[in-house]
Amino acid sequence: SSLSSLSSQQQKQLPPTCDSKIYCQGNLLHTVQMAEVFPDSKSFVDMHMKMDPEEILKDFDVFMDEHKGEPSKDDVKKFVTDHFDSGNELSEWTPNDYNPEPEFLKDINDTDMHKFAKDLVGVWPKLTRIMKPEVREHPERYSILPVTEGFIIPGGRFKETYYWDTYWIIKGLLISGMHETARGMLDNFVTLIKEYGFIPNGFRKYYLKRSQPPLFTPMVKSYIDATEDVAWLKDNIQYLDAELQYWVDNKMVSVKKNKMTLKMFNYKPESLGPRPESYREDYLTVDHFPESEKQRVYTDLKGGAESGWDYTTRWIFDAEGTPNSNLSDIHTSRSIPVDLNSFLYRAFSDLSKMYLKTHQLDKSKKWLERAIKLKTAISLVFWNSDDGIWYDFDNVLGIQRKYFWPSNLAPLWTGAFNTLNKNIGDKVVDYLEKNKVFQYCGGTPASLIRSGEQWDFPNAWPPLQAIMVQGLQKSGSEKAKKKAEELATAWLHANIVGFTETGEMFEKYDAEVPGQYGGGGEYTVQSGFGWTNGVALEFIKEYYTH
Numbered sequence: 001s002s003l004s005s006l007s008s009q010q011q012k013q014l015p016p017t018c019d020s021k022i023y024c025q026g027n028l029l030h031t032v033q034m035a036e037v038f039p040d041s042k043s044f045v046d047m048h049m050k051m052d053p054e055e056i057l058k059d060f061d062v063f064m065d066e067h068k069g070e071p072s073k074d075d076v077k078k079f080v081t082d083h084f085d086s087g088n089e090l091s092e093w094t095p096n097d098y099n100p101e102p103e104f105l106k107d108i109n110d111t112d113m114h115k116f117a118k119d120l121v122g123v124w125p126k127l128t129r130i131m132k133p134e135v136r137e138h139p140e141r142y143s144i145l146p147v148t149e150g151f152i153i154p155g156g157r158f159k160e161t162y163y164w165d166t167y168w169i170i171k172g173l174l175i176s177g178m179h180e181t182a183r184g185m186l187d188n189f190v191t192l193i194k195e196y197g198f199i200p201n202g203f204r205k206y207y208l209k210r211s212q213p214p215l216f217t218p219m220v221k222s223y224i225d226a227t228e229d230v231a232w233l234k235d236n237i238q239y240l241d242a243e244l245q246y247w248v249d250n251k252m253v254s255v256k257k258n259k260m261t262l263k264m265f266n267y268k269p270e271s272l273g274p275r276p277e278s279y280r281e282d283y284l285t286v287d288h289f290p291e292s293e294k295q296r297v298y299t300d301l302k303g304g305a306e307s308g309w310d311y312t313t314r315w316i317f318d319a320e321g322t323p324n325s326n327l328s329d330i331h332t333s334r335s336i337p338v339d340l341n342s343f344l345y346r347a348f349s350d351l352s353k354m355y356l357k358t359h360q361l362d363k364s365k366k367w368l369e370r371a372i373k374l375k376t377a378i379s380l381v382f383w384n385s386d387d388g389i390w391y392d393f394d395n396v397l398g399i400q401r402k403y404f405w406p407s408n409l410a411p412l413w414t415g416a417f418n419t420l421n422k423n424i425g426d427k428v429v430d431y432l433e434k435n436k437v438f439q440y441c442g443g444t445p446a447s448l449i450r451s452g453e454q455w456d457f458p459n460a461w462p463p464l465q466a467i468m469v470q471g472l473q474k475s476g477s478e479k480a481k482k483k484a485e486e487l488a489t490a491w492l493h494a495n496i497v498g499f500t501e502t503g504e505m506f507e508k509y510d511a512e513v514p515g516q517y518g519g520g521g522e523y524t525v526q527s528g529f530g531w532t533n534g535v536a537l538e539f540i541k542e543y544y545t546h
């Protein structure tokens, strides 16, 4: 069984993925997921219970006895349909502030782009949801985490709020004039911070032991900049502080460089066993490892999911640091990622600025000091002056990982560099040219390595386009700004090609074939799609409005 695959010492030390004995741990989860009742492992853990969990667990014991511990797939399927149901947790909902003709459309002259922007705004109502009262009445029967305000989902199998997706969703909502909806989503995040002390990967119990790229403070800053809602900020700034303190307390790691020891951040979310939503996949990935090594791989798999890049050769590499395509060679926690540290730099400095707005000068100073320290570490550890780019750092080998990923540009996106040095933008463009990164008309790929994983070549992801384009734009170099505009317009045209052909927006695209959706990884490509629409709206606002 899954539990016997972990040494008893590990079982004692690590917490389960969540407290639920149905959704996160135990023999029922193991039996259902390993029987492959559904093609997608996430389907089972998203179902709600038809009766109380205690009753289901009792029935399960009887069921296993009846089948002498070895039920067939059909037996398990019947047990699942007798005790669980799909749906019934969310209602579709039209927000009060939805306007199919928001103001910014008037500022777009280009006819095709005007039509596309209007179509994108028209997608929001298809992705808006609100929780049914049943979830709050019987939270123990659901894996979804109860919140009161309506929200935008990414789309497809992703029917719940996701942490980093929401950054770009909120950007799109603010452009579309949907300030109230954006505030409701921030309120939901605050609800979870109050309850759990941090923001989980997504709003499901099985995501409760890991987070996702920390962009909550920057999303609040975007909302405050757009609305000047200082009253909201005053009421909630303590929760922004608490969320960042969670990263400081739980994700800090020492990095040695040039005889100095620096405090930086990495992804290492520890909890017992496989990801419940990809249980079978993870269980099989670690299958050939000795018992003593399995939990290390589970943790690095969960770390990959926490990074948002699940999965990629950025995290899959051998002892010498050479990328390879075998997921069981995952070493997420060995890497100190450029993007995570840059996101936290931005979050610390945004919080410092917002404390100035609420006149809390001591706290503003404290977070500014943390931001400055991190910016220094980013420059010392990641910047490579020969290549003119920042690289992830292998904290075991003590060397930079010299591969192209769009995340290499994250310091430009978050301002974690010397902004007075205009030369940096030029150098980064030279690096990108040298690595032939500008040759793809379908978007910038996640890497230059074709591995079959979804955060690798040829997939082009919307958040990575934003980091590339807006990073180059902010660098201050004229050469970089020109490239930013070229990349943004090419991306929009690829989005339009795909949308015209299919009527859908996708979570990821193929960098080599403009408009073609991406593939690979452990689930089929999803459409909707929250962050794709948000990024497209940002690019339209920047490059097509007057």
Ligand SMILES: OC[C@H]1O[C@H](O[C@H]2O[C@H](CO)[C@@H](O)[C@H](O)[C@H]2O)[C@H](O)[C@@H](O)[C@@H]1O
Pocket: 042, 154, 158, 162, 164, 165, 201, 202, 275, 277, 278, 305, 306, 308, 309, 310, 311, 507, 523
């Ligand atoms: O179910 C597998 C994994 O799915 C999610 O990851 C992907 O979708 C998310 C929502 O768009 C996105 O935030 C993430 O970057 C994608 O890789 C989920 O976040 C993972 O935790 C989960 O294991």
